[in-house]
Amino acid sequence: MAMIFCNTLYSSSPSLSPLTSFRTKPSRFSKKLRARVQFRSMEDHDDHLRLKFMEFPYVTATRKQLMVDLMSTLEDRLQSQLLPCNLPPEARSFKNPNGSAEASIHIRSGQKSSPIDFVIGSWIHCTIPNVVSLNITSISAFLNSSTKAPNFVVELIQSSPTSLVLILDLPHRKDLVLNPDYLKEYYQDTNLDSHRQSLLKLPEINPYVSPSLFVRSAFSPAASMLKIDVEEEGTLEEILRDHVSPAAKEVLGVWLERCAVEEEEKRVMGVEEKLELERRDKSFRKKSIEEDLDLQFPRLFGEEVSSRVIHAIKEAFGVL
Amino acid sequence: MEFPYVSATRRQLMVDLVSMVEDHLQSLLQPCSLPPDVRNFKNPNGSAEASLHIRSGEKSSPIDFVIGSWIHCKIPTGASLNITTISTFLNSSTRAPNFTFEVIQSSPTSLVIILDLLPRKDLVLHPEYIKEFYQDTALESHRQSLLKVPGIKPYVSPSLFVRSGFSPAVSVLKLDVEEEERLEEIMRDHVSPAAKDVLMVWLERCAREEDEKRVMGEEEKRELERRDKSFRKKNVEDDLELKFPRMFGEEVSSRVVHAIKEAFGVL
Numbered sequence: 001m002a003m004i005f006c007n008t009l010y011s012s013s014p015s016l017s018p019l020t021s022f023r024t025k026p027s028r029f030s031k032k033l034r035a036r037v038q039f040r041s042m043e044d045h046d047d048h049l050r051l052k053f054m055e056f057p058y059v060t061a062t063r064k065q066l067m068v069d070l071m072s073t074l075e076d077r078l079q080s081q082l083l084p085c086n087l088p089p090e091a092r093s094f095k096n097p098n099g100s101a102e103a104s105i106h107i108r109s110g111q112k113s114s115p116i117d118f119v120i121g122s123w124i125h126c127t128i129p130n131v132v133s134l135n136i137t138s139i140s141a142f143l144n145s146s147t148k149a150p151n152f153v154v155e156l157i158q159s160s161p162t163s164l165v166l167i168l169d170l171p172h173r174k175d176l177v178l179n180p181d182y183l184k185e186y187y188q189d190t191n192l193d194s195h196r197q198s199l200l201k202l203p204e205i206n207p208y209v210s211p212s213l214f215v216r217s218a219f220s221p222a223a224s225m226l227k228i229d230v231e232e233e234g235t236l237e238e239i240l241r242d243h244v245s246p247a248a249k250e251v252l253g254v255w256l257e258r259c260a261v262e263e264e265e266k267r268v269m270g271v272e273e274k275l276e277l278e279r280r281d282k283s284f285r286k287k288s289i290e291e292d293l294d295l296q297f298p299r300l301f302g303e304e305v306s307s308r309v310i311h312a313i314k315e316a317f318g319v320l
Numbered sequence: 321m322e323f324p325y326v327s328a329t330r331r332q333l334m335v336d337l338v339s340m341v342e343d344h345l346q347s348l349l350q351p352c353s354l355p356p357d358v359r360n361f362k363n364p365n366g367s368a369e370a371s372l373h374i375r376s377g378e379k380s381s382p383i384d385f386v387i388g389s390w391i392h393c394k395i396p397t398g399a400s401l402n403i404t405t406i407s408t409f410l411n412s413s414t415r416a417p418n419f420t421f422e423v424i425q426s427s428p429t430s431l432v433i434i435l436d437l438l439p440r441k442d443l444v445l446h447p448e449y450i451k452e453f454y455q456d457t458a459l460e461s462h463r464q465s466l467l468k469v470p471g472i473k474p475y476v477s478p479s480l481f482v483r484s485g486f487s488p489a490v491s492v493l494k495l496d497v498e499e500e501e502r503l504e505e506i507m508r509d510h511v512s513p514a515a516k517d518v519l520m521v522w523l524e525r526c527a528r529e530e531d532e533k534r535v536m537g538e539e540e541k542r543e544l545e546r547r548d549k550s551f552r553k554k555n556v557e558d559d560l561e562l563k564f565p566r567m568f569g570e571e572v573s574s575r576v577v578h579a580i581k582e583a584f585g586v587l
Contacts, residue, residue, distance in 0.1 A: 175442035176484035217443035221483035
């Protein structure tokens with residue numbers, strides 16, 4: 001979910017330029033999407049709402065392509081393990097009655113036998129002309145307590161045409177100080193830090209530090225938490241296409257291969273360990289929702305829409 | 321404790337910090353009981369020299385031990401590596417964070433600073449720990465202020481484990497300047513006050529917890545012990561066991577590392 005959303009909204013200076021609307025053009029990939037959707041129409045009867053989510057309106061073509069590619073890869077690879085999205089329609093697509101904010105959420109739970117708890121994609125668009133223009137697109141994957149492997153998260157937060165915050169990580173689900181083997185298995189052996197290091201070599205990319213101490217502590221020591229600042233929009237597109245996109249796809253690849261598809265023998269875990277994972281996962285989700293959604297959604301979408309949506313999210317997250 | 325081989329400003333800062341700790345904790349600390357050849361040791365070929373000062377806490381105190389150290393090591397470029405450290409470790413009668421301040425210098429115009437209150441609990445599982453020890457302390461504001469000083473940039477440790485041990489408000493900084501005097505200025509005007517302030521916060525909030533705050537269940541104590549032990553063990557492995565033999569030779573190194581492991585409780 002939009003983890004650092006609230007903090008970005010209040011820490012970044014408001015955009016002074018009028019909101020530029022990026023309309024998406026019909027293109028090859030939307031035809032492919034339609035074909036794929038028709039093929040699966042028996043399984044996923046909420047096609048049109050999923051399509052609406054996958055539109056990722058209000059963002060550039062490159063960014064939309066990246067989100068669509070990542071979500072498609074996730075859903076394709078985990079196909080048989082994921083149930084169709086069963087959020088109520090009014091939680092899948094909603095807006096502020098006065099039109100200043102709009103959002104879409106796509107949550108698919110994992111089958112009981114799979115290590116996937118659920119995957120969640122979302123976008124939030126918030127605009128007050130000449131005051132603020134915010135576009136957040138995220139995809140996260142959450143595992144359940146039958147596995148200790150890390151989760152996956154990619155999030156792009158853009159508040160101006162020439163600057164963007166990127167979060168790309170496999171957030172750990174165990175205390176790394178207490179479990180240095182976990183660090184080795186999922187972070188050292190995967191060379192995860194190399195993505196962060198490569199991205200930081202670009203002059204336009206600098207580290208980003210979340211204003212929230214909790215958010216900082218939830219991300220892994222190899223997390224890419226980066227701010228991209230450019231002179232021209234074109235450069236941002238280039239960076240997204242040539243650097244961010246490959247990095248994000250590689251990290252998702254690592255997650256799919258090493259974390260999401262653990263063989264049965266690796267997944268045998270003691271009751272104690274399962275309970276610990278459940279406690280920690282729950283603490284993380286609860287605090288994230290508190291710090292992020294509980295605080296910001298009412299302001300963005302009004303009390304009524306907000307409480308309905310947050311309720312649905314809390315239910316999916318298992319922290320009702 | 322003496323701190324040779326480093327600039328006057330840096331020496332003064334280290335001495336001040338050690339004095340602050342020893343003055344405040346006075347009766348809570350036992351005298352240093354390290355054998356002389358562990359308190360001061362060198363590589364037989366003279367290429368490296370170091371000093372260790374460890375004082376254990378009294379049984380009834382929340383202090384496990386405090387440790388001050390310096391390492392001076394000649395490097396092939398002709399320059400020398402100088403590390404000065406002061407750290408405090410609390411025991412499982414309290415969950416409060418530890419204090420650490422370290423300066424690592426390998427050139428006259430650049431150095432790395434680490435200043436932190438190291439958390440002793442998993443912050444995702446215990447978000448209230450963040451509120452209690454970090455939200456209302458000066459640590460984060462010092463981090464932000466220091467990063468505003470020209471010449472100071474964030475530094476990222478090559479070790480993932482080291483990164484994972486720090487608090488979310490840690491100052492891990494690289495000072496890079498044109499002239500040595502500027503380095504002295506920054507140390508004197510910015511780093512020194514920050515380090516002293518954070519140490520004072522630690523002394524007042526973490527080291528002297530009143531008895532009623534320190535009541536803890538058996539479960540919690542055991543968790544703290546396990547985590548503290550894991551942290552210390554990995555630190556000694558990754559840092560000392562890796563580097564000391566090269567710096568000081570096998571014989572000196574194993575004697576010193578043994579003494580440290582004993583003090584750390586990870587023999």
